[in-house]
Amino acid sequence: MSDKITKEEILRICNVQPKKCMKCGKCSGTCPAYDEMDYHPHQFVYMVEHGQIEKLMASQSIYKCLSCFACLERCPRNVEPAKLIEAVRLAVIRQQGKNHMTENDVPALLDEELPQQAIVSSMRKYKK
Amino acid sequence: MQKIGVFVCWCGSNIAATVDVKAVANAMRSEPGVVYSTDYQYMCSENGQNLIKDAIRDYKLDGVVVCSCSPRMHEATFRKTALSAGLNPYMVEIANIREQCSWIHKDMEEGTQKAMVLARAAIAKVKKNAPLTAGTTPVTKRALVIGGGIAGIQTALDVADAGYEVDIVEKSPTIGGRMAQLDKTFPTLDCSACILTPKMVEANQHENIHLITYAELENVSGFVGNFTARIKKKARYVDETKCTGCGICTEKCPSRKGLNAFNMGLNTRGAVYIPFAQAIPNVAVIDTENCLHFKTGKCGICQKNCSAGAINFEQKEEILERKYGAIIVATGFRPIDASAFDEYAYTQSKDVVTSLELERLMNAAGPTGGVLLRPSDGEHPKEIVFIQCVGSRCSKDAAKGKEYCSKICCMYTAKHAMLIREKYPDTNVHVFYIDVRTPGKNFDEFYRRAAEQYGVDYIKGMVGKVSVEGKKLHVQGSDLISNEQVHIDADLVVLATAIEPDPTARSIGTMLTASMDTNDFFTEAHPKLRPVESPTAGIFLSGVCQGPKDIPETVAQAGAAASKVIGLLSKKELVGNPCVAHANELLCNGCSQCEKVCPYGAITYEDKEVRGPEFRGTKRIAVVNEAICQGCGACTVTCPSTAMDLKGFSNNQIMEEVDAICR
Numbered sequence: 156m157s158d159k160i161t162k163e164e165i166l167r168i169c170n171v172q173p174k175k176c177m178k179c180g181k182c183s184g185t186c187p188a189y190d191e192m193d194y195h196p197h198q199f200v201y202m203v204e205h206g207q208i209e210k211l212m213a214s215q216s217i218y219k220c221l222s223c224f225a226c227l228e229r230c231p232r233n234v235e236p237a238k239l240i241e242a243v244r245l246a247v248i249r250q251q252g253k254n255h256m257t258e259n260d261v262p263a264l265l266d267e268e269l270p271q272q273a274i275v276s277s278m279r280k281y282k283k
Numbered sequence: 284m285q286k287i288g289v290f291v292c293w294c295g296s297n298i299a300a301t302v303d304v305k306a307v308a309n310a311m312r313s314e315p316g317v318v319y320s321t322d323y324q325y326m327c328s329e330n331g332q333n334l335i336k337d338a339i340r341d342y343k344l345d346g347v348v349v350c351s352c353s354p355r356m357h358e359a360t361f362r363k364t365a366l367s368a369g370l371n372p373y374m375v376e377i378a379n380i381r382e383q384c385s386w387i388h389k390d391m392e393e394g395t396q397k398a399m400v401l402a403r404a405a406i407a408k409v410k411k412n413a414p415l416t417a418g419t420t421p422v423t424k425r426a427l428v429i430g431g432g433i434a435g436i437q438t439a440l441d442v443a444d445a446g447y448e449v450d451i452v453e454k455s456p457t458i459g460g461r462m463a464q465l466d467k468t469f470p471t472l473d474c475s476a477c478i479l480t481p482k483m484v485e486a487n488q489h490e491n492i493h494l495i496t497y498a499e500l501e502n503v504s505g506f507v508g509n510f511t512a513r514i515k516k517k518a519r520y521v522d523e524t525k526c527t528g529c530g531i532c533t534e535k536c537p538s539r540k541g542l543n544a545f546n547m548g549l550n551t552r553g554a555v556y557i558p559f560a561q562a563i564p565n566v567a568v569i570d571t572e573n574c575l576h577f578k579t580g581k582c583g584i585c586q587k588n589c590s591a592g593a594i595n596f597e598q599k600e601e602i603l604e605r606k607y608g609a610i611i612v613a614t615g616f617r618p619i620d621a622s623a624f625d626e627y628a629y630t631q632s633k634d635v636v637t638s639l640e641l642e643r644l645m646n647a648a649g650p651t652g653g654v655l656l657r658p659s660d661g662e663h664p665k666e667i668v669f670i671q672c673v674g675s676r677c678s679k680d681a682a683k684g685k686e687y688c689s690k691i692c693c694m695y696t697a698k699h700a701m702l703i704r705e706k707y708p709d710t711n712v713h714v715f716y717i718d719v720r721t722p723g724k725n726f727d728e729f730y731r732r733a734a735e736q737y738g739v740d741y742i743k744g745m746v747g748k749v750s751v752e753g754k755k756l757h758v759q760g761s762d763l764i765s766n767e768q769v770h771i772d773a774d775l776v777v778l779a780t781a782i783e784p785d786p787t788a789r790s791i792g793t794m795l796t797a798s799m800d801t802n803d804f805f806t807e808a809h810p811k812l813r814p815v816e817s818p819t820a821g822i823f824l825s826g827v828c829q830g831p832k833d834i835p836e837t838v839a840q841a842g843a844a845a846s847k848v849i850g851l852l853s854k855k856e857l858v859g860n861p862c863v864a865h866a867n868e869l870l871c872n873g874c875s876q877c878e879k880v881c882p883y884g885a886i887t888y889e890d891k892e893v894r895g896p897e898f899r900g901t902k903r904i905a906v907v908n909e910a911i912c913q914g915c916g917a918c919t920v921t922c923p924s925t926a927m928d929l930k931g932f933s934n935n936q937i938m939e940e941v942d943a944i945c946r
């Protein structure tokens with residue numbers, strides 16, 4: 156797999172249409188992980204549309220997103236930013252040797268506050 | 284042999300750029316029956332029309348084919364041309380070589396060939412045309428207005444001033460509509476009641492206006508100039524002729540559970556009530572769901588206390604049947620139900636209110652006497668958050684909300700924010716917005732005043748969620764300019780909820796066969812050139828029932844609709860459309876299929892004496908009322924015995940066209 160991931164590949168993975176976004180910011184207004192992110196949900200939509208994939212792949216946000224789907228649920232234009240973030244995350248970990256962590260790292264991270272959804276999605280993402 | 288003239292239009296370069304117009308004119312010259320064929324730059328111009336007139340006279344034409352734009356554009360023009368040269372206007376056929384040919388083809392060769400085929404089809408049809416004469420019908424000089432909001436009131440006043448009788452049917456117990464519920468109005472901040480009440484009174488006192496309140500339309504039949512409406516006047520249980528509006532009944536009524544709809548359910552009222560102080564008619568009404576007399580058979584306190592003896596528990600609903608020449612729809616709107624947007628905690632806290640609820644909370648006649656207090660605990664809110672576009676501007680595939688911009692909320696929120704800051708300078712006001720849309724006269728200036736002079740904090744971004752935390756409402760939203768998530772502990776949250784057509788609009792539309800869009804707003808006959816008429820003849824549109832509007836726009840549209848109505852009512856008679864259906868008595872076997880499909884109810888049956896080669900005697904046959912028939916042709920394709928035929932578009936004519944195309 157080549158290192159350079161294109162906008163088209165990201166969109167093929169998640170089937171999101173960033174052009175539908177009206178730049179209202181409701182996704183970022185809703186996001187519980189906002190303060191831990193360097194790029195925020197509405198910026199993912201904008202940056203994918205403008206082909207700035209590398210910056211997003213290098214961002215911490217893709218590991219901070221809880222996959223809680225609040226942004227997806229509330230977006231008035233059904234853009235589904237969470238799927239876009241997931242697609243960027245997949246684009247990174249699908250590359251050989253680019254796993255963010257192994258399943259062995261998971262138990263140490265568990266705490267009562269962590270939503271189950273996040274654990275499930277972490278298993279889904281990091282298993283070979 | 285017939286003498287047919289063919290006239291090929293260039294439409295400037297619209298047609299001539301893709302169709303070789305000269306080649307078409309030349310080719311048609313050798314068609315059997317064609318005695319004259321020519322082309323011209325603009326057939327619809329005066330010179331072009333003169334060309335047709337001269338040819339009709341010089342060549343004694345008995346049929347004309349114009350190869351030009353869509354018949355929707357200029358069929359009427361060319362029919363008039365023919366008439367002025369002494370030819371029956373229905374001996375003119377249009378071959379649409381623009382919309383159906385030049386505009387959709389790129390290749391000149393292809394375009395030219397297709398234009399020739401279309402021209403041949405029109406020639407084949409015109410050969411079978413017969414001269415037709417349109418009938419006339421009289422016009423009932425009376426108008427019906429459905430809905431007594433500011434739109435309906437204004438249209439009624441304008442039509443009545445021109446000397447025609449107008450009935451306003453209003454479903455609620457009073458006229459006034461939403462405007463009666465508003466506190467102050469943008470962009471001038473004048474008090475809504477102060478400018479509306481005089482109009483309501485004028486409508487009530489006008490000798491030509493008749494108010495039929497607390498009433499519903501049951502059924503409408505007929506056609507432009509000659510509608511018949513059945514109106515159900517619900518029982519108020521109060522005699523309108525006796526009630527003086529003193530309000531003693533409301534005061535004494537022991538049932539206090541009914542929610543006050545005028546105050547958006549923010550407080551309660553007696554089971555017998557007058558909607559508000561300036562209500563017109565100023566007559567009480569009994570809400571039977573909450574009245575103890577209707578529930579238990581006891582009580583009757585209002586009856587005992589009414590010195591006018593107006594309370595009448597035995598009152599029955601009445602059915603009125605009236606004739607009208609024109610009908611104006613002015614059914615207005617309501618705010619959408621905000622509970623679908625529960626991320627804003629509307630169902631979880633009394634202190635999350637809609638903008639219309641806020642109007643009542645700020646109004647001197649409202650539940651708090653005009654002092655802005657939190658509905659939950661009656662305290663002064665010190666931190667207020669407005670959320671814009673709630674339920675507006677959502678995509679078609681989103682789980683909830685409307686696709687359109689509700690148009691009025693940017694302005695009314697600026698108004699609310701400004702009024703609050705003026706009256707309570709110690710209260711902070713934040714407005715979360717996506718765009719501030721202010722394209723009206725003095726509108727942007729108004730909004731800027733809110734931001735600059737009144738210090739309203741406009742935040743570009745949306746609120747993601749509101750959570751109830753003790754007495755506070757925690758508002759979490761995004762500020763797209765600073766690229767930060769903002770958190771505000773608010774005392775009151777106001778939702779600028781989208782507006783939608785009144786829920787009865789769809790059934791009114793069906794009753795009138797007036798077309799509507801997918802949002803249930805009534806559709807205009809032409810979005811630019813006929814904005815206040817429905818495509819259905821005789822039906823006019825006024826106010827928000829046609830699309831979101833503020834008061835100035837509503838009033839302007841109401842006046843425009845009135846002028847169209849006056850134009851119609853002032854006519855002595857209406858010329859009909861002669862292209863109507865007709866049943867062949869020999870073929871019709873009275874099966875009733877056509878009656879079922881006719882959307883206008885134009886078909887009835889009668890027993891008739893028939894003398895044919897196969898049948899002699901009396902049989903049941905279909906009869907079309909030519910004044911009602913719109914020539915849609917639904918019956919002709921339904922008739923299993925091919926008895927039904929449409930004048931001007933007969934089966935025979937259509938088949939000739941098809942043959943010519945397939946030749």
Ligand SMILES: Cc1cc2nc3c(=O)[nH]c(=O)nc-3n(C[C@H](O)[C@H](O)[C@H](O)COP(=O)(O)OP(=O)(O)OC[C@H]3O[C@@H](n4cnc5c(N)ncnc54)[C@H](O)[C@@H]3O)c2cc1C
Binds near residue numbers: 429434462467695
């Ligand atoms: C919160 C809020 C604030 C606003 N502030 C302003 C402002 O400051 N300035 C401004 O210019 N505009 C303002 N507006 C807009 C204004 O309210 C509308 O432009 C105006 O009310 C439209 O009038 P209408 O007659 O078309 O509709 P409506 O006022 O809705 O009247 C329709 C009437 O028809 C009746 N009706 C409905 N269906 C039927 C039926 N089937 N049979 C019989 N009767 C029927 C209804 O009962 C009602 O009386 C505001 C709107 C809202 C929601």
Ligand code: SF4
Binds near residue numbers: 175177183196232
């Ligand atoms: S909520 Fe939807 S429309 Fe709004 S900024 Fe986010 S992705 Fe775009």
Ligand code: SF4
Binds near residue numbers: 196222236
């Ligand atoms: S899915 Fe991710 S980006 Fe979307 S709201 Fe949840 S944490 Fe934020």
Ligand code: SF4
Binds near residue numbers: 673690691692
């Ligand atoms: S008028 Fe303003 S608040 Fe209302 S829907 Fe349109 S943009 Fe949103």
Ligand code: SF4
Binds near residue numbers: 864885913914916917
């Ligand atoms: S042509 Fe249409 S309107 Fe006329 S009678 Fe037939 S179905 Fe009714």
